[in-house]
Structure formats: C-alpha cells, structure tokens
Amino acid sequence: MxxxxxxxxxxxxxxxxxxxxxxxxxxxxxxxxxxxxxxxxxxxxxxxxxxxxxxxxxxxxxxxxxxxxxxxxxxxxxxxxxxxxxxxxxxxxxxxxxxxxxxxxxxxxxxxxxxxxxxxVPFVYRYHPMARQARNLVADGQLGTVLTLDACYLQDWMLDPDDTDWRADTASGGASRAFADIGSHLCDLVEFVSGQRVHRLAARTRTVFTRRGGTEVANEDVVALLVELGNGALGTLLVSQLAPGRKNSLTLELHGTRRSVRFEQERPEELWIGSRHGSRQLLRDPGTDAPDSARVSPLPAGHPLGYQDAFTAFVTDVYDAVRGGEPEGMPTFADGLRAARLTEAVLASAGAGGVWTDTAPATEEPT
The missing domain is CATH 3.40.50.720 (NAD(P)-binding Rossmann-like Domain)
Incomplete structure (x- = not known):
C-alpha cells in the first residue's frame, strides 16, 4: 500500500x-x-x-x-x-x-x-455523482443541443443586518462576497456540466445592508446574471445570501432540444429529467450510472451521499494526483483563475450598469 x-x-x-x-x-x-x-x-x-x-x-x-x-x-x-x-x-x-x-x-x-x-481548488459540487451523471447526459447528446439554462445558489445566513462575518469586510474577504463565495461554485458547475464556457455575461449586484454589526459593508449580498455560453445558449443565474429558508440551495437546470435535466445540491441523490411527453426522476445507482459518476459513488444505491462525501471524493482525487495519478475532472488552480476572471467580469459589468461583458477564455493560464 x-x-x-x-x-x-x-x-x-x-x-x-x-x-x-x-x-x-x-x-x-x-x-x-x-x-x-x-x-x-x-x-x-x-x-x-x-x-x-x-x-x-x-x-x-x-x-x-x-x-x-x-x-x-x-x-x-x-x-x-x-x-x-x-x-x-x-x-x-x-x-x-x-x-x-x-x-x-x-x-x-x-x-x-x-x-x-x-x-x-475545491469546487466540490463537481463530485456529487449525479452532477457527473448530468454531465454525461449532456456529453452523450441525450439532451440534444443545450438551448437555455436556469441556475441559482441561495443561502440565508446573511439575512439580517446584524449577521456579519469576516467575508463582509472587503479587506479580508475581497471586493466580491456573494459571487466570489458561492457564485463561483455555481458558474464552475454550469461550465463543468454543460461542457461550455460562459462567453458573455451581464450582471447586476446589490448590497442590501451597507452596515453589518456596526461595520461598513461594500461587497454584495445579491447578484443576478444573464449569461451566454459558447454554443449560444442563454441563461439566468441568481446568487443570494439573503433568501429566507434556503440554507445551501444550488440548483442547475439545462434545457436541450430533446430533454432537460435538473440537479439540486440539497437533493443530491437524484436528477429530474424532462421531455415533451413525460418526466422522470433518475436516482443514483453506481451499478448503472456512467463510469465517471460511479467512480465517485462509494456507497450502493439507497445509501445517501452528501456534501461531506463529495468533499472526500475531491480530496481523494487530489491525493491520488499527489501519488502520480491523473484523476478526471479534478479542479485545479486554472479553474480558480477562471473563477477570479468571472468575478472580475461580474463586478465590471455591474459597475457599468449591467453591460454585456466578454468572458470567452483565450487561455486558461497566464503566460
């Protein structure tokens, strides 16, 4: 060993x-x-x-x-x-x-x-087996051509003006809070599952409480985005840390010319698959799921997996890479750079009143 x-x-x-x-x-x-x-x-x-x-x-x-x-x-x-x-x-x-x-x-x-x-970089939502199963459906053409998408990441932990955290301080957390913290996860999952990059976006941000716990706040609570993927698909993304009752609600729905697929992080054992003539739930089963989904699915069907399991699968892949392996789909610093560039584009677009901003990657690594 x-x-x-x-x-x-x-x-x-x-x-x-x-x-x-x-x-x-x-x-x-x-x-x-x-x-x-x-x-x-x-x-x-x-x-x-x-x-x-x-x-x-x-x-x-x-x-x-x-x-x-x-x-x-x-x-x-x-x-x-x-x-x-x-x-x-x-x-x-x-x-x-x-x-x-x-x-x-x-x-x-x-x-x-x-x-x-x-x-x-731990973009761990890639490691939910059913997120990878959705990715396989797209790659296999079972959705047809992706036309539109609807996605959100909603939390409520900053709902009240007295709710505060070091992330609300721009000196510690950065110029962006909601998008850099959780919107980056959402965009990573959009690009990972769809197999397409976000080529353009238009953003609006809002800081609902400009003071928290007696301290001035400059970074945002809410972000709304329009996005255009590399294949022309259009989508809406909503990111909020002020959504009552939503604790960690990351949802991604893709609509193709043949079928739709929906993944919900708070219901990670299933996918909703929609078609014109009926819809169905697909439950996680490593015995029948795509190989890349089954690879990160250590327990048999009926034994629920969750966030910590996804994180463990991510760390397991990194440790495999440390030993010389090449695990498929492991998020690297290049993916972290991609998220930083999208964050910068969101702030630039919002600062200019929501103008369309180019985010098509010329290269994922600096020269």
Missing part, C-alpha cells in the same frame, strides 16, 4: 473541519495545523484530531515533513499561504476564491506550473 499523504492545514474554522474530515477519510495523515494564533491553533488541532500545532502559517508552509498543505485561511491570505507552500515544494489545496484579484490568481497558476506540484 502507498504510505498516507502527510497533510498540513492552515486555519481551524468550519472549512478546516471539512478538510480534515475529508483528509482522514481519504487515508491521509493529519500531521500539522496552524491557526490565526498559537493558542487557537492548539485548540483547533486538539478539536480536529491533528497531530501537532505549528506556531503560524509560515512555519507550517515551510515544514519539511508535509506532502500537501490545505489552505483554509481567510481569502486575503490565500495568495501568500499558497505561494509559501509551493515554494517549499509542497502540493496545495487552496480554498476558493483562489485569490481576491485576477493578478494574484495568475501568480498562483504560474507558481504551481513552475513548481510541478499538484495545485487544486
């Missing part, structure tokens, strides 16, 4: 908990953790079952006994922490957004390419 991948973690909050659970399930060795302070790092390491605490992120990034560093720190630190780990010769999983600017995302893509290390 291959020895366990030795993993280090920068950060000790919610996402670090998700990453450590996934790393443990992927048979990684949870070697080290660094928090925002040594005290918080020690508490998080104990709570998450990580072997030791490093005094700070710089010490962890430079540790000689790590194979991969999981960057789970606030957005503004992603570039520095990921660059430090790559410079030390370590593979990197960096939380999204990969960076808060396109220039920094380009730096990270270059650094990853020059280092020869695996560099991945």
């Amino acid at each position: 291959n020895p366990p991948v030795r993993a280090g973690f920068i950060g000790g909050g919610f996402m670090a908990a998700v990453h450590t659970r996934a790393a443990r399930a992927a048979r990684g060795h949870l070697a080290a953790l660094a928090g925002s302070t040594p005290e918080r790092g020690r508490e998080a390491a104990d709570r998450l079952g990580v072997e030791r605490c490093e005094p700070d992120a710089e010490a962890l990034a430079a540790a000689a006994d790590l194979d991969v560093v999981h960057v789970c720190s606030p957005n503004r630190f992603h570039t520095a922490h990921a660059l430090a780990a790559l410079a030390a010769g370590t593979h990197v999983i960096c939380e999204k957004p990969l960076a808060t600017t396109v220039a920094d995302a380009e730096r990270l893509v270059r650094a990853a390419r020059e280092s020869g290390r695996v560099a991945a």
Whole structure:
C-alpha cells in the first residue's frame, strides 16, 4: 500500500473541519495545523484530531515533513499561504476564491506550473455523482443541443443586518462576497456540466445592508446574471445570501432540444429529467450510472451521499494526483483563475450598469 499523504492545514474554522474530515477519510495523515494564533491553533488541532500545532502559517508552509498543505485561511491570505507552500515544494489545496484579484490568481497558476506540484481548488459540487451523471447526459447528446439554462445558489445566513462575518469586510474577504463565495461554485458547475464556457455575461449586484454589526459593508449580498455560453445558449443565474429558508440551495437546470435535466445540491441523490411527453426522476445507482459518476459513488444505491462525501471524493482525487495519478475532472488552480476572471467580469459589468461583458477564455493560464 502507498504510505498516507502527510497533510498540513492552515486555519481551524468550519472549512478546516471539512478538510480534515475529508483528509482522514481519504487515508491521509493529519500531521500539522496552524491557526490565526498559537493558542487557537492548539485548540483547533486538539478539536480536529491533528497531530501537532505549528506556531503560524509560515512555519507550517515551510515544514519539511508535509506532502500537501490545505489552505483554509481567510481569502486575503490565500495568495501568500499558497505561494509559501509551493515554494517549499509542497502540493496545495487552496480554498476558493483562489485569490481576491485576477493578478494574484495568475501568480498562483504560474507558481504551481513552475513548481510541478499538484495545485487544486475545491469546487466540490463537481463530485456529487449525479452532477457527473448530468454531465454525461449532456456529453452523450441525450439532451440534444443545450438551448437555455436556469441556475441559482441561495443561502440565508446573511439575512439580517446584524449577521456579519469576516467575508463582509472587503479587506479580508475581497471586493466580491456573494459571487466570489458561492457564485463561483455555481458558474464552475454550469461550465463543468454543460461542457461550455460562459462567453458573455451581464450582471447586476446589490448590497442590501451597507452596515453589518456596526461595520461598513461594500461587497454584495445579491447578484443576478444573464449569461451566454459558447454554443449560444442563454441563461439566468441568481446568487443570494439573503433568501429566507434556503440554507445551501444550488440548483442547475439545462434545457436541450430533446430533454432537460435538473440537479439540486440539497437533493443530491437524484436528477429530474424532462421531455415533451413525460418526466422522470433518475436516482443514483453506481451499478448503472456512467463510469465517471460511479467512480465517485462509494456507497450502493439507497445509501445517501452528501456534501461531506463529495468533499472526500475531491480530496481523494487530489491525493491520488499527489501519488502520480491523473484523476478526471479534478479542479485545479486554472479553474480558480477562471473563477477570479468571472468575478472580475461580474463586478465590471455591474459597475457599468449591467453591460454585456466578454468572458470567452483565450487561455486558461497566464503566460
């Protein structure tokens, strides 16, 4: 058997908990953790079952006994922490957004390419088996030509003016909040499932509460988009963190010349497939699903999988790549750069009153 991948973690909050659970399930060795302070790092390491605490992120990034560093720190630190780990010769999983600017995302893509290390971003909704099953239906032509799409990502955790978080501070979270945080996931899934890039978009944003918890807020709560895919398909996307009762509602519906397909992240075991003469539900079954769907489907039909399982499948793929494998569909820093470019386009379009903005990728990596 291959020895366990030795993993280090920068950060000790919610996402670090998700990453450590996934790393443990992927048979990684949870070697080290660094928090925002040594005290918080020690508490998080104990709570998450990580072997030791490093005094700070710089010490962890430079540790000689790590194979991969999981960057789970606030957005503004992603570039520095990921660059430090790559410079030390370590593979990197960096939380999204990969960076808060396109220039920094380009730096990270270059650094990853020059280092020869695996560099991945957890666009984990790709790893729901039924999202991959939908992708297979599109690729096999079972939908016909995709004509339109309707997609949304809705949450309610910032619904009240007293709801606040470091992401609402542009210095820590970046110029975009709702789109960079969850809209990037939605666009990644649109492009992954449809097999088409967003070539143009027109965006409107809204900051409903300009102050939260006594602090001024500049980044957005809500984003509405019109998009045009590379094949001419038109679509609407709605992203909101102020949708009462919606906790993590990512939905993607594609309409083709023959059939439609709908995936809902909060109902991840099924697809809705529509046709002119009837509709049906397709339930996850690795015994009959497409090979790429079955590959990330570790439990038999009737044993529900969810978000943590998707995250574990993603980390398992990254660790396979660390060992020299080439897992299909693994999101890399190039995908993180793509998200940064779309975020920049959304802000530019909204800032100009919702004008159509070109997002057709000339290349996915900077020269």
